[in-house]
Amino acid sequence: MLLAEIVALLGCTELQALDQNGGLEIAGCFAADLMSEVLAFCGHGSLLVTGLTNVQSVHTAEVVDARAILYVNGKRPEVQVLALALSRGLPLLSTTLNMYEACGRLHRGGLPASTKDRPSAS
Amino acid sequence: MSEPLYADTFRIRGGDFEHGGEVATRIKSICKELGIRPDLIRRLSIANFEAEMNVITYADEADLSFRVLPEAVQVVVADRGPGIPDIELAMTPGWSTATPEIRARGFGAGLGLPNIRNSADEFRLESTPGVGTTLTYAVRLA
Numbered sequence: 001m002l003l004a005e006i007v008a009l010l011g012c013t014e015l016q017a018l019d020q021n022g023g024l025e026i027a028g029c030f031a032a033d034l035m036s037e038v039l040a041f042c043g044h045g046s047l048l049v050t051g052l053t054n055v056q057s058v059h060t061a062e063v064v065d066a067r068a069i070l071y072v073n074g075k076r077p078e079v080q081v082l083a084l085a086l087s088r089g090l091p092l093l094s095t096t097l098n099m100y101e102a103c104g105r106l107h108r109g110g111l112p113a114s115t116k117d118r119p120s121a122s
Numbered sequence: 123m124s125e126p127l128y129a130d131t132f133r134i135r136g137g138d139f140e141h142g143g144e145v146a147t148r149i150k151s152i153c154k155e156l157g158i159r160p161d162l163i164r165r166l167s168i169a170n171f172e173a174e175m176n177v178i179t180y181a182d183e184a185d186l187s188f189r190v191l192p193e194a195v196q197v198v199v200a201d202r203g204p205g206i207p208d209i210e211l212a213m214t215p216g217w218s219t220a221t222p223e224i225r226a227r228g229f230g231a232g233l234g235l236p237n238i239r240n241s242a243d244e245f246r247l248e249s250t251p252g253v254g255t256t257l258t259y260a261v262r263l264a
Contacts, residue, residue, distance in 0.1 A: 033228060034225070034228055034229070034231045034233075035228035035229055036172070036228070036229050036230070036231040036232075036233040036234055036237065037231060037233065039168050039171060039172060039233070039237055040168075040233045040236075040237045040240075044164060050228075052227075052228045054139075054227060054228070055140065055141075055142070055143065056139075056142055056143055056175075056227060056228050056229070057228065058143075059142070059143025059144070059146065059147055059171065060143070060171070060228070062143075062147050062150070063143070063146055063147065063150065063164070063167040063168055063170075063171045064164065064168065065160070065164055088147075
């Protein structure tokens with residue numbers, strides 16, 4: 001699924017719109033507020049869905065080779081987090097949906113779960 | 123022992139959550155520049171990030187020494203801190219002494235040390251209570 005399709009599907013706000021040509025492919029989704037769980041179980045090439053907005057969310061996404069972060073419940077990270085994501089070329093999205101609803105819509109839209117056992121395409 | 127292709131040491135300060143993750147992502151950039159395989163970089167970076175956050179969460183400070191050899195990337199994280207009284211217990215997935223504040227930052231789930239062990243090809247944990255902990259791990263390149 002393209003990141004641009006996710007933006008349309010959930011009505012996301014693009015906090016860092018770094019997918020200029022709309023061609024960024026997202027192969028899977030992983031949702032958690034615990035970054036340790038992301039580090040332990042998330043496959044690469046994923047969309048990270050989280051309610052955690054600190055700098056570690058961006059570092060974690062970078063370490064697991066996530067393609068973008070979606071913050072739920074209308075959350076928006078502080079300016080230094082936005083700057084860090086920009087420096088890393090990591091698109092950031094925000095949705096007013098809660099995590100359950102956001103993930104439900106993504107799954108229904110055809111985005112599979114991302115796990116280490118089923119690595120996403122790079 | 124082979125001569126390292128690259129070696130560096132990074133200081134990590136306990137409690138410095140603001141910068142937590144910077145060492146791991148910096149090493150990741152270095153590994154990319156060195157042309158190391160992406161899947162190996164990913165495993166190494168996951169281990170480095172967990173080790174870095176462990177120091178920030180539990181220790182006073184540590185030096186993370188990083189060496190790239192032709193056959194492996196080796197990391198030694200030597201901290202000064204309270205140490206780990208029961209290593210076997212600390213290696214149990216889900217076991218943690220983290221405070222609610224640490225968990226609110228997205229860590230302290232009791233997954234860190236097992237995740238480092240699972241991400242690395244070699245793993246050794248030595249600790250002296252009241253003195254500190256030395257964590258050694260490596261990801262093989264061939």
